[in-house]
Amino acid sequence: GENVEQHPSTLSVQEGDSAVIKCTYSDSASNYFPWYKQELGKGPQLIIDIRSNVGEKKDQRIAVTLNKTAKHFSLHITETQPEDSAVYFCAASPFYNQGGKLIFGQGTELSVKP
Amino acid sequence: DAGVIQSPRHEVTEMGQEVTLRCKPISGHNSLFWYRQTMMRGLELLIYFNNNVPIDDSGMPEDRFSAKMPNASFSTLKIQPSEPRDSAVYFCASSRRQGGITDTQYFGPGTRLTVL
Numbered sequence: 001g002e003n004v005e006q007h008p009s010t011l012s013v014q015e016g017d018s019a020v021i022k023c024t025y026s027d028s029a030s031n032y033f034p035w036y037k038q039e040l041g042k043g044p045q046l047i048i049d050i051r052s053n054v055g056e057k058k059d060q061r062i063a064v065t066l067n068k069t070a071k072h073f074s075l076h077i078t079e080t081q082p083e084d085s086a087v088y089f090c091a092a093s094p095f096y097n098q099g100g101k102l103i104f105g106q107g108t109e110l111s112v113k114p
Numbered sequence: 115d116a117g118v119i120q121s122p123r124h125e126v127t128e129m130g131q132e133v134t135l136r137c138k139p140i141s142g143h144n145s146l147f148w149y150r151q152t153m154m155r156g157l158e159l160l161i162y163f164n165n166n167v168p169i170d171d172s173g174m175p176e177d178r179f180s181a182k183m184p185n186a187s188f189s190t191l192k193i194q195p196s197e198p199r200d201s202a203v204y205f206c207a208s209s210r211r212q213g214g215i216t217d218t219q220y221f222g223p224g225t226r227l228t229v230l
């Protein structure tokens with residue numbers, strides 16, 4: 001089955017710097033890769049996603065890149081702000097499944113210091 | 115839209131008691147997922163439904179856990195009997211899946227379960 005590895009587990013940056021979180025997946029049939037942000041005491045919220053027919057996607061300060069050959073994808077946050085501090089999860093979805101099952105990475109705790 | 119609704123938000127119970135967690139998915143969504151989150155194991159998928167039918171329950175840890183989806187707008191996750199190691203935050207998520215295309219999963223606020 002699919003396996004998703006996420007690194008680093010913790011990341012501390014200064015406000016204004018960039019943050020990069022990387023994930024690798026094992027199932028080459030995966031075709032959907034969302035990123036979720038989880039704030040303390042809340043459920044994960046989707047912040048950006050990418051499908052396997054696209055190599056890069058941007059939304060303001062957030063971007064995701066996908067390398068299907070290497071089976072890895074990354075989240076890039078530019079001009080970080082204290083409110084970006086949260087736990088971030090990557091996920092992958094294998095194509096041949098019945099219900100849209102997501103396999104999550106282990107999470108990255110991002111801390112943005114003012 | 116109200117989003118995914120979960121109840122209760124917090125549950126404290128004693129070992130051996132039955133616990134029932136409830137979820138109302140977003141209207142129009144046809145897939146529903148139950149997750150468990152702990153520090154040690156992260157986010158684990160327990161079971162998911164598509165069009166009210168359980169598709170994969172391989173993540174359900176033991177026979178003590180059961181889940182039902184009697185209709186498109188309601189699902190329950192039951193633990194009977196509960197044990198201290200079941201203490202975790204349980205999330206419900208829903209999405210719309212059409213023609214093999216996976217759509218965004220939207221998570222509820224979670225139920226924090228503490229078993230004493």
